[in-house]
Amino acid sequence: MTDPTTAPGADGGDALVTAFNAVGADYLFCSSGSEWAPVWESLARRHRDGLPCPRYLDLTHETVAVGMATGYGLVSRRPQGVLLHAAPGLLQGSMAVHGALLAGVPMVVGSSESTTYGDGPGQDPGGQWYRNLSIVGGPHGVATPFTKWSTEAASVHTLPTMVTRAAELAWRAPAGPAYLNVPLEILLEDWDGREAKPVVPPGSTHSSPDEVDRVARLIREARNPVVVTETAGREAGGFEALVAFAEAWNIPVVEPDSAVCGNFPRTHPLHAGSDIGPWMDEADLILLVNCRAPFYPPSRRPSTARIVVIDEVPQRPHVVYQVLFADQYLEGNVAHTLRQLAKRAKDLDEAAVAVRRTAQDERYAAERAAADDAETRAEARQQREGVDPVLVAATLRELLDGTEAIVVDETITHSRVVKRHLRTAGPDSYFYVQGGLGQGIAVALGVKLAARERPVVLTIGDGAFTYNPVVPSYDASRAYELPLLIVVFNNRVYKSMNLNHRRFYPDGAAAETGEWLGTDLHRLPRLAAFAEPFGMHTETVDTAQALGPALERALKAVEEGTTAVVDVLVTR
Numbered sequence: 001m002t003d004p005t006t007a008p009g010a011d012g013g014d015a016l017v018t019a020f021n022a023v024g025a026d027y028l029f030c031s032s033g034s035e036w037a038p039v040w041e042s043l044a045r046r047h048r049d050g051l052p053c054p055r056y057l058d059l060t061h062e063t064v065a066v067g068m069a070t071g072y073g074l075v076s077r078r079p080q081g082v083l084l085h086a087a088p089g090l091l092q093g094s095m096a097v098h099g100a101l102l103a104g105v106p107m108v109v110g111s112s113e114s115t116t117y118g119d120g121p122g123q124d125p126g127g128q129w130y131r132n133l134s135i136v137g138g139p140h141g142v143a144t145p146f147t148k149w150s151t152e153a154a155s156v157h158t159l160p161t162m163v164t165r166a167a168e169l170a171w172r173a174p175a176g177p178a179y180l181n182v183p184l185e186i187l188l189e190d191w192d193g194r195e196a197k198p199v200v201p202p203g204s205t206h207s208s209p210d211e212v213d214r215v216a217r218l219i220r221e222a223r224n225p226v227v228v229t230e231t232a233g234r235e236a237g238g239f240e241a242l243v244a245f246a247e248a249w250n251i252p253v254v255e256p257d258s259a260v261c262g263n264f265p266r267t268h269p270l271h272a273g274s275d276i277g278p279w280m281d282e283a284d285l286i287l288l289v290n291c292r293a294p295f296y297p298p299s300r301r302p303s304t305a306r307i308v309v310i311d312e313v314p315q316r317p318h319v320v321y322q323v324l325f326a327d328q329y330l331e332g333n334v335a336h337t338l339r340q341l342a343k344r345a346k347d348l349d350e351a352a353v354a355v356r357r358t359a360q361d362e363r364y365a366a367e368r369a370a371a372d373d374a375e376t377r378a379e380a381r382q383q384r385e386g387v388d389p390v391l392v393a394a395t396l397r398e399l400l401d402g403t404e405a406i407v408v409d410e411t412i413t414h415s416r417v418v419k420r421h422l423r424t425a426g427p428d429s430y431f432y433v434q435g436g437l438g439q440g441i442a443v444a445l446g447v448k449l450a451a452r453e454r455p456v457v458l459t460i461g462d463g464a465f466t467y468n469p470v471v472p473s474y475d476a477s478r479a480y481e482l483p484l485l486i487v488v489f490n491n492r493v494y495k496s497m498n499l500n501h502r503r504f505y506p507d508g509a510a511a512e513t514g515e516w517l518g519t520d521l522h523r524l525p526r527l528a529a530f531a532e533p534f535g536m537h538t539e540t541v542d543t544a545q546a547l548g549p550a551l552e553r554a555l556k557a558v559e560e561g562t563t564a565v566v567d568v569l570v571t572r
Contacts, residue, residue, distance in 0.1 A: 012156045012187035013038025016110075017046065017053055019163035022196040023108065025054045025081045027072065027449070031065040031093065032058065033085020034126065035112035038187040054081060057480060061472035062093030066100060066109070067439040068476065071408070071446020073105035074261075074431055077175075077236055079167045079199075084111040087135040087142055090179075096442070098146035099435025100177045101318055103260065104234055106170035107177045108163060109147070111139050115183045125184045143179035148318075150179040156189040160196035172202045173312040205312060206332040209340075215308050215330055216344035219249055222285035223352050227253045228276055229289040233263035235312075237335035239427040242289065245338040246270045248345035250353045251287070252360045254279065257416065258293055262430035266423040269364045274419065279305075288324060290334055292316050298323035310337055371420055382544040386571035389414045389489055393421035395548050396457065396487065399555060405455040406447055408433065410440030410464045413495040414570075418459050438467030441486065445473065448482045455485065455558060462490040462521055462567075474534045474563065483558045487551070488527055488567045494519040495572075528567040537564035 016039055020028060030036065046053040059065040062084050069080045084090050090097075090111045097109055114129030116122075135142060143150040149169045153162045159182065166178035219225055227246060233239040242264055246253050252272035253264045264271055276294065279286065283305040288294050290311050295301070298321065309326040312334055316322060330337050378388035393414075400407075404426065409418050410433040424430040431447065433440050444458040460468075465488050477484060498519040501510060510516050528538035537557035539550040547568065554564035 010191045010193055011038050011042075012159060012182070012189050012191055013040070013042040015156055015159045015191045016163065016182065016187065017042045019160035019196045020054050020081045020108075021052060022160065022164060022198045023079060023081070023167040024199055025079065025108075025167075026076070027069070028054045028056045028081040028083055029065040029069045030056060030058060030083040031060065031062040031085065031089060033083070033089055033112065034128070035086065035182075035184045035187060036083055039083065057476070059472065059476055061469040062089050063096045063439055063469050064442040064445070064472045064476055066093045066096035066107075067442025068446035068449065069107045070096065070100045070103055070105045070439070071431075071443040071448070072450045073100070073107055073446070074103065074234070074443075075406075075428055075447055075450035077106075079106035079108055079170045082107050082109040082177075084109065086111055086113060086129075086133040087139040088133060090139045090142060094142075094146055095436040096439050097143070097177050097179075099433065099439055101146055101148065102434035103431075104175045104231065105177070106167070106175040108166045108170055109143070109177050109179045110182050111179075112182050112184050112187070113138055115185050120185065122185065123188050125188075129184070138181050140179060140181040143181075147179045148174075148176040150181075152181040152183070153186055156186045156191050157194065159186060159191075160194070164196040164199055167199050168202075171199070174316055174318075176318070204333045204336060206336055207330040207340075211328075211330055212337065212340045212344065215328060216341055218285055218306060218308065218328075219251070219287075219341070220348060224283050224356055225249070225251050225285035225287065226272065226279045226283045227251055227287045227289055228279075228291050228294050229253065229255060229263045230259045230292060230294075231261055231263065231290040232334060232338075233261045233427060235290065235334050238290070238338070239263060241335040241338040241342075243268070245342045248342040249348070250357050250360075252356075252363070255419075256291075256294065259419075260432045260434055262424045262426070262428070263290075265425035266419070267425045270360060272360060272363060273367050274416065288326075289338070292319055293322060295323065295325070301325055310334055375421065379544070381571075385542050386569050387541060387544050387547050389417050389570045389572065390421055391544055391547065392487065392489060392568050392570065393417050393459075395551060396459075397422050399548075399551055400455070400457065403455050405429070405457055406431070406451060408440060408444040408447055408456065408458045410437065410443075410458065410460045411489055412437070412461055412464065413491065413499075414459075414461060414489045422459075437464040438469070440464060441468045441470065441473035441484070442476075444484050444486075445476055445480075445482045448484060449480070452482075455555070457485045457487065459487050459489065461495075462488055462492065462524070462527060463494045463496075465527055466521070466524065470530050474531055474536065477563045478534050478536075481561065483561050483563045485554055485558045486563065486565045488565070489570050490527060490567050491570050491572060492520075492522045492524075494521065526567065528565045531563065531565045535562070537562050539564070539566045540569070541566060542569040
């Protein structure tokens, strides 16, 4: 069997595919561009000859390609390949690339340009590069602000190692996308077959025992400590390590509204809800665990609490303005740090622990009672038309119980309702889409690609739904057999925008005349109907009585391998 990387005619396309093999990429998420013909030819030869290569996904929109790589990376935590088209394709996918940066997902994004414009030797790249596609400074200049690292591959002979370097940088903390501009002429250039060294997982970094001991003493001396976390669960083993740490020390855990994944079981008695406000004056020690932006406004400093930051890279380079008020840092692998601190939970003041545990038990009971009361009132408020959003989330929770479902959330107005009433409780059970609306379906598809054995549910607002590239997303779902349950919280309005208008101008002209611009979505057709041409299961629900049966039918369709879209007309 002939290896195409050493056979006559091997070119930059073979170099790139070989490099992604070395990186260990399972997939190449591609939104097609004409520059990738050398890659397609290399893949075709490998498929013909039975040689290894990443699986190629042919996707019809840049946001779908990047979003699926993001969803896959959230679960796998390993870098994948993304191929876009020139500078325009990069620009089209840039919101999703920025979202991957915020979500901390490693990937290597590539696109291309021409460097000869038809005036050089070799094959003609095509006039489109000269007339339409090129951009001053190259696409790597465009990508710099929303990637970890961005550069141009200058030679086919260094191309494999450049891909390796991009993957290594993308994988290391803080993980995120790296970009490589690969000119078409380099992809078409003859390659000598030298391969990239395989990429190995990053090594672990740890705080010293003395540093951990000092923090353990602070915790032991604290009367009213609290953990605040946004992304502890995003790190491998972080969810389980945080549970063990909190239980060992009997410390409540707050997941603020800025939390972007499941970090701690919402069914655990030590879960202290989403509001950091009460702790600002009451806590004497705040442990910020993978928490990039805990206080808002940033100048809002806790009254008396000392602050310990536990994070592998506390100062996020991509965050423009970040205030942590740290008194001490524990830098290094967060799961390892939490496990080391849990081992030091000895010689505790049992009386102080009992006092704070009693207070937390009361808080937890009050929160559960308030949530249960909200669900009871939602059932009692059943109207002739529309469903209370609390009832949607509560019904989903009941139906998903015991299924190990993963929830991807792209709601805005209803995000707190989703978190509070779905009560996800396991590792990798909840992800909130980052960086801008319009990526949710793609991210959910990527999550499903990485966790085919688990049900994946996308909760999404009607406004966010209309931002999504719906047709390309449904095409990917059907083409690659990735069934989702999509539940639309449809209030027929851009509610967040409307609320801000009312907040900024409570007595303005719009309040006087009722002319609320930029918010009305009543004119949209039935949102579920867009799935019908793809043979998917669709339901539109406008009464509480119809909600449960509709969701049950939808879940059954998903179990049988078909994406289901349930458009729920909610009351607010």
